[in-house]
Amino acid sequence: MAITTTTPIKAESRNLEFFYSNGNRALKGITMPLYENKITALIGPSGCGKSTFLRSFNRMHDLYPGNRYQGEIVMHPDNTNILAPGVDPIEVRMRISMVFQKPNPFPKSIYENVAYGLRVRGETNKRMIDDKVEEALKGGALWEEVKDRLHDLAFNLSGGQQQRLCIARALATDPEIMLFDEPTSALDPMATANIEELMNELRNKLTILVVTHNMQQAARVSDYTAYMYLGELIEYDDTDKIFTNPSRKETEDYITGKFG
Amino acid sequence: MQPSQLKTKASVLENLEAVRAMIKRHKLNDYIFSIVGLLALMFALITLFVLFLDLVMDGYPRFGLEFFSEFPSRRAGRAGLLSAWVGSALVMLVTFLTAVPMGVAAGLYLEEYAPKNWFSDLIEINVSNLAGVPSIVYGLLALSLFVYILDLGQSILTAGLTLGLLILPIVIVSTREAIRGIPIAIREAAYAVGATKWQVVHDHVLQYSYGGILTGVIIGMARALGETAPIITIGALTFIAFLPPTPITAEPPFLNFEWLSSGFTVLPIQMFNWLSRPDHAFHINAAATGAIIILVTLLMNGTAIYLRYKIRKNIKW
Numbered sequence: 423m424a425i426t427t428t429t430p431i432k433a434e435s436r437n438l439e440f441f442y443s444n445g446n447r448a449l450k451g452i453t454m455p456l457y458e459n460k461i462t463a464l465i466g467p468s469g470c471g472k473s474t475f476l477r478s479f480n481r482m483h484d485l486y487p488g489n490r491y492q493g494e495i496v497m498h499p500d501n502t503n504i505l506a507p508g509v510d511p512i513e514v515r516m517r518i519s520m521v522f523q524k525p526n527p528f529p530k531s532i533y534e535n536v537a538y539g540l541r542v543r544g545e546t547n548k549r550m551i552d553d554k555v556e557e558a559l560k561g562g563a564l565w566e567e568v569k570d571r572l573h574d575l576a577f578n579l580s581g582g583q584q585q586r587l588c589i590a591r592a593l594a595t596d597p598e599i600m601l602f603d604e605p606t607s608a609l610d611p612m613a614t615a616n617i618e619e620l621m622n623e624l625r626n627k628l629t630i631l632v633v634t635h636n637m638q639q640a641a642r643v644s645d646y647t648a649y650m651y652l653g654e655l656i657e658y659d660d661t662d663k664i665f666t667n668p669s670r671k672e673t674e675d676y677i678t679g680k681f682g
Numbered sequence: 683m684q685p686s687q688l689k690t691k692a693s694v695l696e697n698l699e700a701v702r703a704m705i706k707r708h709k710l711n712d713y714i715f716s717i718v719g720l721l722a723l724m725f726a727l728i729t730l731f732v733l734f735l736d737l738v739m740d741g742y743p744r745f746g747l748e749f750f751s752e753f754p755s756r757r758a759g760r761a762g763l764l765s766a767w768v769g770s771a772l773v774m775l776v777t778f779l780t781a782v783p784m785g786v787a788a789g790l791y792l793e794e795y796a797p798k799n800w801f802s803d804l805i806e807i808n809v810s811n812l813a814g815v816p817s818i819v820y821g822l823l824a825l826s827l828f829v830y831i832l833d834l835g836q837s838i839l840t841a842g843l844t845l846g847l848l849i850l851p852i853v854i855v856s857t858r859e860a861i862r863g864i865p866i867a868i869r870e871a872a873y874a875v876g877a878t879k880w881q882v883v884h885d886h887v888l889q890y891s892y893g894g895i896l897t898g899v900i901i902g903m904a905r906a907l908g909e910t911a912p913i914i915t916i917g918a919l920t921f922i923a924f925l926p927p928t929p930i931t932a933e934p935p936f937l938n939f940e941w942l943s944s945g946f947t948v949l950p951i952q953m954f955n956w957l958s959r960p961d962h963a964f965h966i967n968a969a970a971t972g973a974i975i976i977l978v979t980l981l982m983n984g985t986a987i988y989l990r991y992k993i994r995k996n997i998k999w
Binding site: 480482485487512513515516519520522524526527528529530538539541542543577588591592595 | 867872876881885889
C-alpha cells in the first residue's frame with residue numbers, strides 16, 4: 423500500500439473499527455486516505471464491509487441505535503475528526519453528501535428534490551434557490567432534460583434520470599466529499615454510462631468515494647481502488663496497479679474472478 | 683429396494699398424463715377456496731345490505747327535511763332529529779379536536795422518537811389492547827374522571843373527550859401504520875442532506891403519510907358516531923327540545939364556548955329512545971335514524987377510501 427502522490431489528502435480513516443448493534447465487528451482497523459478531487463473505489467465481495475465503511479463517512483450508522491465506531495475519520499484541511507462525540511452527525515452530512523444504491527427521490531417535484539438541501543439549511547431566498555437548483559441540475563447532467571418541467575413529480579423520470587436527480591440533490595449544497603453506494607446497480611448500461619461520465623466530471627469539484635460491485639466500473643472510473651475482504655483493507659493502490667499488477671495474492675484472486 | 687430402482691415422479695415426459703391429472707387435482711383446491719371465500723364475502727355483504735334495506739323501508743315515511751329540522755316530540759309523526767344531529771356534530775367536533783392531535787403526536791413519537799426497548803414494546807401492546815377495550819368501560823372511566831373528578835358535567839365536552847379517548851388507539855395505530863409505510867431509503871435520503879429529525883418528520887414523514895392517517899381518523903370518527911354505550915353511561919339526556927348555544931356568534935369575539943357544557947343527545951341515543959317506546963309509530967323514526975347513521979358511516983368510510991386513493995396516486999414505492 424504505497425500510493426505515491428503529491429495530491430493533498432481530503433479525508434482519512436485511522437484505525438477505523440465499526441460494530442453493529444448485534445456486536446458484529448464489520449470494520450477491522452481500516453486506515454486509508456482519500457485524495458482530494460480523486461475518485462476512490464471500494465471493491466470486495468458482499469459482506470466485506472465496503473458499504474459499512476462508506477456509510478461511516480456521513481455517520482449514517484448513527485440513525486440506528488446500538489451501532490458503535492472506534493478510531494477516527496479526519497477531514498482536512500480543518501483536521502476535524504468527524505466521528506468525535508462532540509461532532510454532530512448533521513454537521514458531517516452537510517459537508518459529505520451521499521448517493522444511494524437505488525434512486526430515492528422524494529415524492530415531490532424535481533425542483534423541490536434539489537432544493538431540499540438548501541431548505542434544510544434555512545435558505546429562503548427564492549432567486550438564490552432557483553440559481554442553485556439550476557446549477558445543481560446542470561452539474562447532474564439533467565438540466566436539459568427537465569428544465570421545462572421542473573415542477574413535475576420526480577417519480578415521472580426514468581430510473582437513470584432519477585439517479586442523476588439524486589446526484590443533483592446531493593450536489594446542490596456544495597459538499598466537499600460525495601459518497602456513492604453502488605450508484606448504478608439498479609440501472610441499465612446506458613444510464614450507467616451516463617452516471618460514470620458524470621462522476622468523471624464531478625471529480626473536478628469534489629472528492630468521491632464509490633462502492634461498486636462491478637469491477638469493470640471501478641477500473642473505468644476510479645483513480646484509486648481499495649480491495650476489502652471480511653472487514654479488512656487488503657490492498658489500496660492506484661487503480662491501474664490494482665487491476666494489472668496487484669501486490670497481494672488475495673486481490674489478484676478476486677479481480678481475476680477466482681472467487682467472489 | 684435399491685435406490686436405482688426407485689421411480690421418481692420427477693420426469694414429466696414419461697408420465698405426461700399422470701402429471702396433467704395431478705395438476706388438475708391440485709388446482710381444484712384453488713377453485714374450491716375461491717367459492718368458499720366468495721360465499722363468506724357475500725354472506726357479510728348481503729346481511730348488511732338487507733339490514734340497511736329493511737331500515738330504509740321501515741323508515742321511509744319519515745325521510746324529509748322536517749325530520750332533520752324538528753325537535754323530538756310526544757307525537758311520533760312530528761318528532762325529528764334536530765337536537766340529535768346537532769349534538770352528534772358538536773360531540774364529533776370535540777372528539778376530532780382531541781383525538782387527532784393527541785393520536786398523531788403519540789403515533790409519531792412512538793414510531794420516530796421513542797427508543798426501541800422493552801418499555802416501548804410494553805406501550806405498543808397496551809395501545810393495541812386499548813383498541814379492544816369495550817366501549818362501556820370507557821364510559822365508566824369517563825363518568826368517574828370527567829363527570830365526577832374534573833366536574834365537567836354531563837356535557838358535550840365530556841362526551842367528546844370520552845369518544846376521543848375511545849378512538850385514540852385507532853388514530854395512534856393508523857398513524858404508526860401510515861408512517862411505517864414510508865421506505866427507509868426516503869428517510870435516509872433526507873438525513874443524508876443534513877436534515878434534523880424534526881425536519882424529516884415535518885417535511886417528509888407527515889407529508890407522505892397524512893393520507894393514511896386521515897383514513898384512520900375518518901374510520902375512527904365513523905365508529906365514534908355510532909357509539910351509544912359510553913354516552914349513556916356518562917348520562918346523555920334522551921329527550922332534548924333545545925339546541926346548545928351556537929359556537930359562532932355575531933358579535934366579537936365571535937366564538938362562544940358555552941356549548942361545551944351544554945346538555946345534549948346524539949343520534950344513536952335518540953334512536954335507542956324511540957326504539958324503547960311501546961308505540962310502533964316511534965319505531966319508524968328509529969328505523970329512519972338507523973338508516974341515516976349507516977348512510978353517514980358509509981359516506982365517511984367511502985371518503986376515507988377515496989382520499990387514500992387520491993393521495994397515494996402521486997406516491998409510488
